[in-house]
Amino acid sequence: MGHVDFQKLKAFCEAVCRCNPEVAWIAVGDRQGLELVATGRISAPGVLDAPALAESVHAAGNKLMHACDLGSFDTMVMTGTRGYLMVMPLGELGILTVQTAPPPVAFSTIRGDIEWLRLRISELFV
Amino acid sequence: MMSESPGFQENVTGFSDRRVDRTDEPIPAVEKQLKRLVADGDLLAAVLAGEDGLTIVSSESESEERSDPEIVSALVGHISRIRGFAEVSFFKDRVRDLMIGDVSGLSCHCRFFDLMDQPVTLAIVLRNSERAEEILERGETGIRRIIEIHYLGEPSDGTC
Numbered sequence: 001m002g003h004v005d006f007q008k009l010k011a012f013c014e015a016v017c018r019c020n021p022e023v024a025w026i027a028v029g030d031r032q033g034l035e036l037v038a039t040g041r042i043s044a045p046g047v048l049d050a051p052a053l054a055e056s057v058h059a060a061g062n063k064l065m066h067a068c069d070l071g072s073f074d075t076m077v078m079t080g081t082r083g084y085l086m087v088m089p090l091g092e093l094g095i096l097t098v099q100t101a102p103p104p105v106a107f108s109t110i111r112g113d114i115e116w117l118r119l120r121i122s123e124l125f126v
Numbered sequence: 127m128m129s130e131s132p133g134f135q136e137n138v139t140g141f142s143d144r145r146v147d148r149t150d151e152p153i154p155a156v157e158k159q160l161k162r163l164v165a166d167g168d169l170l171a172a173v174l175a176g177e178d179g180l181t182i183v184s185s186e187s188e189s190e191e192r193s194d195p196e197i198v199s200a201l202v203g204h205i206s207r208i209r210g211f212a213e214v215s216f217f218k219d220r221v222r223d224l225m226i227g228d229v230s231g232l233s234c235h236c237r238f239f240d241l242m243d244q245p246v247t248l249a250i251v252l253r254n255s256e257r258a259e260e261i262l263e264r265g266e267t268g269i270r271r272i273i274e275i276h277y278l279g280e281p282s283d284g285t286c
Contacts, residue, residue, distance in 0.1 A: 064208075078217070079223040080219055
């Protein structure tokens, strides 16, 4: 992985957290499951484990898509009582994990901002 | 005389028997239910599978773009493992839905629930995921109703 501007990375994540009160936290981890940046309510349970969980989900997702002859793994969203947990790969750069409030908050309402964040992060790594 | 099929939106309300094309045999009835979901929701496939990835009932689209139900069931088997891991390590509770999408916009949405105390997964594959939750809700309700009325005499929530 090349040079990364962690200040900007954190600023982008914080911007999304600030604009979306439904977002509990955002974590960006590397491909080894180590945390690079975490913003939002980072004392919430699960934040510390998020990059490692995301890495496992990502690895399983990729194998799964390949085994089933689908395209590359793009997104995984799980819905539970603790909210939505979204895992998005950032190519070679790492993995983005976001937790939001549980239903009835509609995940689609913040999906656009998460996509925006993903794009900005990808640009940071160019 | 049977009235014409009500639209998808109208079908999701209430819990009374709304099936247009019906049978009293539970598995063919669930198959008809899935077929209807595929047609109304413009799905590539709909599958009811066990946690082990074995198909219980399935239906696939009649259009050119369709998904092989056996592959979807296999996907469910793998997804169940990911879900189990997430439940233990993160959610500390049951995961209700899981969606996995590929870069082309194709996505598989899974709803996990118990049917007669057996864990099952309803999986749907579609391109436009906006209505996925609504379709899963309708599918789960319909399947529950068919199975519970057949084996218990009434739905477990007591509605008729």
